[in-house]
Amino acid sequence: MYTLLRDILFNFDAEDAHHLSMSALHYAFKIDLIKKTLVKSFNCNDATLLKTVFDLPFKNPVGLGAGFDKNARYINELESFGFGFVEIGTVTPKPQAGNSRPRLFRLPKDKALVNRMGFNNDGSKAIAARLRGRKRNIIIGGNIGKNKATDNNDAWKDYETCYNELFDCVDYFVINVSSPNTPGLRELQEKNSLQRIFANLQNINAGKINPKPLLLKIAPDLTVGQLDDIIELASEVQLSGLVATNTTISREGLQTDAKTIESIGAGGLSGEPVKEKSTKIVQYIHQQTNGTIPIIASGGIFTGRDAIDKFKAGASLVQVWTGFVYEGPGMIQNICKHLVQQSSK
Numbered sequence: 345m346y347t348l349l350r351d352i353l354f355n356f357d358a359e360d361a362h363h364l365s366m367s368a369l370h371y372a373f374k375i376d377l378i379k380k381t382l383v384k385s386f387n388c389n390d391a392t393l394l395k396t397v398f399d400l401p402f403k404n405p406v407g408l409g410a411g412f413d414k415n416a417r418y419i420n421e422l423e424s425f426g427f428g429f430v431e432i433g434t435v436t437p438k439p440q441a442g443n444s445r446p447r448l449f450r451l452p453k454d455k456a457l458v459n460r461m462g463f464n465n466d467g468s469k470a471i472a473a474r475l476r477g478r479k480r481n482i483i484i485g486g487n488i489g490k491n492k493a494t495d496n497n498d499a500w501k502d503y504e505t506c507y508n509e510l511f512d513c514v515d516y517f518v519i520n521v522s523s524p525n526t527p528g529l530r531e532l533q534e535k536n537s538l539q540r541i542f543a544n545l546q547n548i549n550a551g552k553i554n555p556k557p558l559l560l561k562i563a564p565d566l567t568v569g570q571l572d573d574i575i576e577l578a579s580e581v582q583l584s585g586l587v588a589t590n591t592t593i594s595r596e597g598l599q600t601d602a603k604t605i606e607s608i609g610a611g612g613l614s615g616e617p618v619k620e621k622s623t624k625i626v627q628y629i630h631q632q633t634n635g636t637i638p639i640i641a642s643g644g645i646f647t648g649r650d651a652i653d654k655f656k657a658g659a660s661l662v663q664v665w666t667g668f669v670y671e672g673p674g675m676i677q678n679i680c681k682h683l684v685q686q687s688s689k
C-alpha cells in the first residue's frame with residue numbers, strides 16, 4: 345500500500361510531497377475513526393521495548409530524527425505511527441526562511457536524500473507556544489541551533505535563547521553544530537567553541553530544580569582527532585549524551601550518476617550511504633568511553649537489522665528519517681517487532 349503512495353508522492357518535488365502528506369495526515373487525524381485506526385494499526389507497545397535513558401522513560405527506543413517536524417506541528421500524528429520519541433527542530437531564536445528552493449532531493453538508486461534546508465523554522469517563541477500546554481505522552485527532544493545571521497562568536501547566546509524558550513516544553517535538548525547547511529556552523533564542533541556553548545548552558549541548567557539532559561549532535565565527517573576532542577569535552581562539560589550522526593557532505597560511492605549529483609549541488613546526504621559511516625562513529629565513541637556516554641544513533645536506518653547493528657555498536661536509542669520516507673509509516677512497527685523477536689532469543 346505505501347509503495348503505491350510513495351510512487352505517487354515521488355512524482356512531486358520532495359519538499360512539496362513532505363508538506364502534502366503531513367497536511368493530509370493532519371486533517372485525516374481530526375476524524376476520530378481514522379485516528380483510532382492509525383493508533384491501533386501502528387501500535388508498538390511491548391514491555392520489552394521500554395527503556396530508560398538520560399533518566400527518561402522511553403516507551404520504545406525508535407525515534408524520529410530532527411528536521412522532519414521542525415516546527416512541532418505534527419507530534420500527535422507522528423506518535424500514532426509508533427515512535428518512542430520525536431525530536432523537533434532545529435529551532436533557532438528568530439524565525440528564518442532557510443535556503444531557496446529546491447533544497448530537498450531524492451536519490452532513489454541510493455535510497456538517499458540530499459538536503460540544504462538551512463534551518464527553516466518558525467523561531468523558538470512560536471514553537472514553544474505551540475508546544476506549551478499540550479498533553480505530554482511522548483518524549484520530545486528539542487534540537488536547537490543558531491540563526492544564519494548570528495556570528496559564530498555569539499552563537500552561545502542563540503543556544504541560550506532557544507534553551508530558555510523551550511525549557512518547559514521539551515524533555516531533552518540536542519545542541520546542533522553539525523548541519524552542513526548553515527555557513528560556518530560546523531566550525532563550532534571545534535573544542536573551544538563547544539566549551540563556551542556548553543559551559544554556559546550547563547551553568548543555567550545547574551540552577552534548575554529539574555535540569556534537562558543536554559546532548560550534542562555530531563557530523564559523520566569528523567576526523568579521529570576531532571572525535572577524541574569531543575569525547576574529552578563530553579566528560580569535561582558533563583554531556584548527557586551524543587547524537588551520532590547528522591548528514592554527510594561526502595558524495596563517495598553513490599550509484600546515482602555524477603551529472604545528477606553535480607546538478608543537485610551542495611547539501612547533506614542522508615540514508616543508506618551514511619549508514620556505515622555513522623555506525624563506525626557510534627562504535628568508536630562507545631569503545632573509547634567504555635559505554636559511559638549514551639548515544640542516539642542516526643544515519644541510514646531502514647530495517648530492524650539496521651537498528652540492531654546500531655545497538656550492537658553501542659547505541660542506547662536510534663532515530664530514523666530518510667528510511668521513513670522510503671519505507672513508510674509501517675517501518676517503526678517493523679523495527680520494533682524485530683527488536684522484540686531478538687530480545688526473546
Ligand SMILES: Cc1cc2nc3c(=O)[nH]c(=O)nc-3n(C[C@H](O)[C@H](O)[C@H](O)COP(=O)(O)O)c2cc1C
Nearest residue numbers: 409410411433434459590614615642643644665666
Ligand atoms: C530534509 C532533512 C532535514 C533535516 N534537518 C535537520 C535539522 O534541522 N536538524 C538536525 O539536527 N538534523 C537534520 N537532519 C538530519 C537528520 O535528523 C538525520 O540525522 C540524518 O538525516 C541521518 O539520518 P537518516 O539517514 O536516517 O536520514 C535533516 C535531514 C533531512 C533529510
